[in-house]
Amino acid sequence: MTRFDFDTAFRERAVFLAPMEDVTDAVFRRLCRARGADLCVTEFVNVEGLLRGCKGAAHKIDLAPDDQPTAIQIYGADADRLAEAAEVAERAAPAWIDVNCGCWVPKIARRGAGAGWLREPDAMVEMAAMVVKRVSMPVTVKTRIGWSFDDELPIVELAKRLEAVGVRALTLHCRTAQMGHSGKADWSWAKRAKDAVSIPVIVNGDVNGADEAETALATTGCNGVMVGRRAIEHPWVFREIRARLDRGETHAPPTREERFALCREHLTACLEERGEHRAVRAMRRYYPGYLHGLPGAGIMRRTLNTTDEAARVFALFEQWQTRGVEARDAAE
Numbered sequence: 001m002t003r004f005d006f007d008t009a010f011r012e013r014a015v016f017l018a019p020m021e022d023v024t025d026a027v028f029r030r031l032c033r034a035r036g037a038d039l040c041v042t043e044f045v046n047v048e049g050l051l052r053g054c055k056g057a058a059h060k061i062d063l064a065p066d067d068q069p070t071a072i073q074i075y076g077a078d079a080d081r082l083a084e085a086a087e088v089a090e091r092a093a094p095a096w097i098d099v100n101c102g103c104w105v106p107k108i109a110r111r112g113a114g115a116g117w118l119r120e121p122d123a124m125v126e127m128a129a130m131v132v133k134r135v136s137m138p139v140t141v142k143t144r145i146g147w148s149f150d151d152e153l154p155i156v157e158l159a160k161r162l163e164a165v166g167v168r169a170l171t172l173h174c175r176t177a178q179m180g181h182s183g184k185a186d187w188s189w190a191k192r193a194k195d196a197v198s199i200p201v202i203v204n205g206d207v208n209g210a211d212e213a214e215t216a217l218a219t220t221g222c223n224g225v226m227v228g229r230r231a232i233e234h235p236w237v238f239r240e241i242r243a244r245l246d247r248g249e250t251h252a253p254p255t256r257e258e259r260f261a262l263c264r265e266h267l268t269a270c271l272e273e274r275g276e277h278r279a280v281r282a283m284r285r286y287y288p289g290y291l292h293g294l295p296g297a298g299i300m301r302r303t304l305n306t307t308d309e310a311a312r313v314f315a316l317f318e319q320w321q322t323r324g325v326e327a328r329d330a331a332e
């Protein structure tokens, strides 16, 4: 395996798979990497769980040798605990450590973790400085443009101050915390932040395909793009973006065979990871996207939503791929 060079990776129009809780586990990272994702970030890991040695947190930071380059993302509301947890994360040998300062979910942000840090920019910078000092590997921050449009947005000043304390790159989800996932991401803030600093800036929010990736990079001057929700429905988005950025080409959409192959591959890996009961249910969030556009997709989706046995799901994939969907499938 070639050694990971942070500066090179972050300066070369990289395409990142976004950290997404209960989505971007090792299985999903592998699927997306095989389809062109250059760099991945784990789901966020709670620092208290990590420091207490909780099974769930330990599992999240346990990176397989081929799961590289992957960063471990940590979140918490206390700077000391974040710095301590960063040390624990470093021992798991990720490619770098990312600190979540962007999660808007009220139960997290209201406690001061995630996007809660945006309400206290001084404390956020101090915290980042402590984390940077505590580990020897690169530390990055993923954040939003500010808490709300009611206040002056802090992101440009914050970017400069985070750079000054040694944060090596910034990922910017171009919404405020109050927006959650609503409204449109405003990439012009990524340009403003990028223009103010020398460290790499990764633009995130509504980068849903090759056109958007190209436009986002061209209009912001950012070093890379990060894709979240679109990957859940269409993990081929990474190869489509890479084809455009590397060769100016439009990649062909996935074939019917590729769509069924992904359903099988993902379910197989998910079964190993989660066991039958949880895997069969967890997969239901992916099928609408994976089967999108195929004749009978609605019937397939409804059938899969009520089928609890993995063997039956595999049999249905086989039947649908070879013979197509008949209306009676829905009733079976």
Ligand SMILES: Cc1cc2nc3c(=O)[nH]c(=O)nc-3n(C[C@H](O)[C@H](O)[C@H](O)COP(=O)(O)O)c2cc1C
Binding pocket: 018, 019, 020, 021, 022, 023, 042, 043, 044, 073, 100, 102, 103, 142, 173, 204, 205, 206, 207, 226, 227, 228, 229, 230
């Ligand atoms: C289901 C889900 C879980 C998420 N979990 C995380 C997380 O653990 N850490 C994080 O930094 N952002 C998380 N996010 C935010 C995404 O990383 C990303 O910033 C956001 O979805 C905007 O990008 P997109 O428009 O490409 O989806 C999550 C988003 C979704 C939809």
